[in-house]
Amino acid sequence: MTTAPEPFLDEQKSLACVHCGLCLGSCPTYLETGNENDSPRGRIYLMRAVQSGRLPLADAVPHFDLCLGCRACEAACPSGVHYGELLEGTRDHLERHHQRSPWQNFLRRVLIERIFPHPVLMKLALLPARLLKRAEAEHLLPKFAKDALALLPNEMTAGNLPEISPALGQRRGRVGFIRGCVMNVMFGRTNENSIRLLNLAGYDVVTPRDQGCCGALHAHGGNLAAARETARNNLAAFADESLSAIVINAAGCGSTLKEYSHLLPGDPRAASFSAKVKDLSEFLVAAGFQSAIGNRQSAIKVTFHDACHLAHAQRITHPPRLLVKAVAGANFVELPESDVCCGSAGSYNLTEPAMAERLQRRKVDNILRTGATCVVTTNPGCLLQMRAGLDQAGARHVETMHIADFLERSLASPPAGDRDFSHSS
Numbered sequence: 001m002t003t004a005p006e007p008f009l010d011e012q013k014s015l016a017c018v019h020c021g022l023c024l025g026s027c028p029t030y031l032e033t034g035n036e037n038d039s040p041r042g043r044i045y046l047m048r049a050v051q052s053g054r055l056p057l058a059d060a061v062p063h064f065d066l067c068l069g070c071r072a073c074e075a076a077c078p079s080g081v082h083y084g085e086l087l088e089g090t091r092d093h094l095e096r097h098h099q100r101s102p103w104q105n106f107l108r109r110v111l112i113e114r115i116f117p118h119p120v121l122m123k124l125a126l127l128p129a130r131l132l133k134r135a136e137a138e139h140l141l142p143k144f145a146k147d148a149l150a151l152l153p154n155e156m157t158a159g160n161l162p163e164i165s166p167a168l169g170q171r172r173g174r175v176g177f178i179r180g181c182v183m184n185v186m187f188g189r190t191n192e193n194s195i196r197l198l199n200l201a202g203y204d205v206v207t208p209r210d211q212g213c214c215g216a217l218h219a220h221g222g223n224l225a226a227a228r229e230t231a232r233n234n235l236a237a238f239a240d241e242s243l244s245a246i247v248i249n250a251a252g253c254g255s256t257l258k259e260y261s262h263l264l265p266g267d268p269r270a271a272s273f274s275a276k277v278k279d280l281s282e283f284l285v286a287a288g289f290q291s292a293i294g295n296r297q298s299a300i301k302v303t304f305h306d307a308c309h310l311a312h313a314q315r316i317t318h319p320p321r322l323l324v325k326a327v328a329g330a331n332f333v334e335l336p337e338s339d340v341c342c343g344s345a346g347s348y349n350l351t352e353p354a355m356a357e358r359l360q361r362r363k364v365d366n367i368l369r370t371g372a373t374c375v376v377t378t379n380p381g382c383l384l385q386m387r388a389g390l391d392q393a394g395a396r397h398v399e400t401m402h403i404a405d406f407l408e409r410s411l412a413s414p415p416a417g418d419r420d421f422s423h424s425s
């Protein structure tokens, strides 16, 4: 006989699932395993069984752990089930009541929660890994370490962003910029390019120095208390009311930033902060940037991968395509299963490497099928995961690019045409 645990599940929200199964075809783990327990409705059933005490938590943990948190099920669900919220509450409960192995504890509690959100610690932790990679000594490592090392980019550029970066041309407003944790350490040039695009669109960009991690790593990893603390820090850092928007170029962070009002329901600042948060592609398209790019045709075939937290959590699929198509023209090709997770899913490729690898292979096969030599996306984790997968498949000729780098490179190359971005809306 199992005793009922403390309540962690919003019963009403879980009952919104009518078990119709319409989400099954969009769930990557169900597509791979065919196991109902690894499907959205199966997991919701398990959550309710644990909540009611009919199932020991430990029996359900493997199925909760295998969930990518990609929220494809949410986008597919006709009943409006808030799967992401149910999962976050479940994981918060799980992490407080389930005993993990020392290795999983190290990954989750130390590496992901304590090191990744702090740029200095992340740089220090990455140093030996980068030296090993440079010395091409990966073969000396066990498989899990070799796979983790493969995720590191060959070239890392640390962010050195000014606190204020003025608009170029006619000034249209003032926005805030979130530099991110992984973005700031590994993709500093992408951050610089993002700010430059916003400046070209006519916006002063403010990057507050005292901003911190968005809290996504903590919220997705089952530490809601830490996620709330980081959220409060950002509410204070972006209190400047003259900012008309707060722009972010990492999809995973964007979805958490847009959900601060759920994370801090009693805090009146959270709703207005979240309402201002815009993904870079969303903001640029609303500012009419695509018409300033003009109708081009890239020399190479280009495709686009939908980051889960942009396509499913934020329901943004059209704006980034509009921008990529404006550059690629007839050389844009749709990616089959473009919105199926690549296996990165934040830190999932570290905690669940076997399933991450299966999804990575699936993504790489789809990319290669398009014949594209450039795949564009909007999230650092997807960039690292797809790059590693393409390298392992011997497809080094296929570039992986963040949309900001793709746009900046395209705009820098001829034909430049009329680049009066300040009058583009």
Ligand code: SF4
Pocket (backbone or CB within 6 Å): 016, 017, 018, 019, 020, 021, 022, 023, 024, 040, 041, 073, 076, 077, 078, 079, 080, 081
């Ligand atoms: S989550 Fe939604 S789509 Fe999936 S089974 Fe439940 S009600 Fe149906």
Ligand code: SF4
Pocket (backbone or CB within 6 Å): 026, 027, 028, 029, 030, 038, 039, 040, 043, 066, 067, 068, 069, 070, 071, 072, 073, 074, 083
């Ligand atoms: S979040 Fe993704 S992996 Fe998890 S149940 Fe939903 S679709 Fe499946």
